[in-house]
Amino acid sequence: MKLDILQTLNGERDARRAVFIITDLDSGAQRLVKAADIAGDPLHETLEKRLRMGKSGMDETAQGRVFITVHVPSPRLVITGAVHISQALAPIAQMLGYDVTIVDPRTAFASKERFPDVTVLAEWPDVALPPLNVDRYTAFVALTHDPKIDDPALLHALKRDCFYIGALGSKKTYAKRNDRLKAAGLTDTDLARIHAPIGLDIGAISPSEIAVSIMGEIVQSLRQKPARTAKAEAA
Amino acid sequence: MLGRDEHILKTAEDWAQSGRGVALATVVETWGSAPRPVGSNLVIDSDGNFLGSVSGGCVEGAVVTEAIDVIESGKPKVLEFGVADEAAWQVGLSCGGTIRVYVEKVS
Structure with a gap:
């Protein structure tokens, strides 16, 4: 060469x-x-x-x-929520070769002490996300439980055709979120693209175990289902 | 270093720019079960340092030896490795697959 x-x-x-x-x-x-x-x-x-x-x-x-x-570009992971699960998820994703960015406007969470080796943006998603050029080689995970932070980020991730979109939350949170996102104009097809409940069902309990289940699901989406995007493009 | 794809190709560039003789090995075809997919890279320098992989560690040694020849001659080579014959101490893949590896000089 x-x-x-x-x-x-x-x-x-x-x-x-x-x-x-x-x-x-x-x-x-x-x-x-x-x-x-x-x-x-x-x-x-x-x-x-x-x-x-x-x-x-x-x-x-x-x-x-x-x-x-x-x-093709190496996969990226964008997370909203500088929370306990993110502290485990970020290093796991980095080990798998993902570039990781965490977005959380709550400065008490988004601190360098809590995330020494990760890019953490202490901004609202509408400010932080557009410059990141989120694309179809990006996985997006919403972990704050806070609609003011997660909802706009989920809408952005859907618009940018992220290969994986997941959102943390109980069944109740899930139902409420779907109602809000539908009110914002999303269809059932759009909502079906959001993995919720998030992660593979491995009985995860601790934040680190939940991080493993999320990362497993991200890898599955990247490696087992390349046909989805291909089909969408052919349509 | 873990050797992500982009690290391997960046390393190839860095080594070549610092004046080291460098070869790039790429898996171009696989049959049966193969440890690394088509497109996997191994970068080798003329002293036998290497980063990345083309198999699960089964044939890297042989690829490195061939790569040093390629760095000297400048001529690319296609190598093929099949099932290991342990009795004959032959280099090969214990998983039963066959791989073809293209080795080229970076110049």
């Missing part, structure tokens, strides 16, 4: 933009295609398919067999 191709690749990844490397394994010839340039590429159909699946592999082309690597 030429160093300038590698540098462009790393630069695009830093900017959270998808990028492809197309390699002829026999000759070693290689080129890079940015996601923004797919439409004009001779292999655009193949590249679009690989982007949807997020899978690298060999493809037959008019120029022979080539290996196509697709680099």
Whole structure:
């Protein structure tokens, strides 16, 4: 790989933009295609398919067999609520390779002492979220129980097509939240995209166990259900 | 360092820029059960330092050896590893799968 191709690749990844490397394994010839340039590429159909699946592999082309690597942005986790569960969830997610950001306007919660190694924004979601460029490679989790904080953040996450959206809360909280979100214009289909009750059913009790159940569900959404977004795009 | 994908590719860039001979190994095809998916990377320098993985640790040693050749010659190689034959001390995958690994110099 030429160093300038590698540098462009790393630069695009830093900017959270998808990028492809197309390699002829026999000759070693290689080129890079940015996601923004797919439409004009001779292999655009193949590249679009690989982007949807997020899978690298060999493809037959008019120029022979080539290996196509697709680099999609690394997954991110955005959490509202600098709460006890978040203190466990953030390091677990970081270990799995997620960039983690926590949003909580309550400064007593959103302190550096409580979250030494995580980006914590002590702002309201309407201020904190737009600059984060939340995207379909982002998981969003609402953990405050406070509608003033969680509701606007959930609406934002749905609008940005996050691959996972989860909200903490009892059945009562869940029903009330659904009523409020419907009043805000959401459909049943939108509401069905919110994982609630949050997390896999592993009998979690402690905050750390709940964090494990949430992280398990996030991984499941990323790895087992890539078809959902692909189907939505095809529709 | 844990070696997330972006760390591996950043490391490849850093090593190359600091003047070290560097090769990048990528899993390009798998058959049967394979420990790492297509696209997985291993970066190797000419002293045999490496980061990342192309298998569960079964064939990295052999890939590193081949990568040092690739760094010297500058010519890319495709390596194939199949089921391990423990009796013959052959390098291979104990999981029963087969993988193809493309090794190229970063220059």
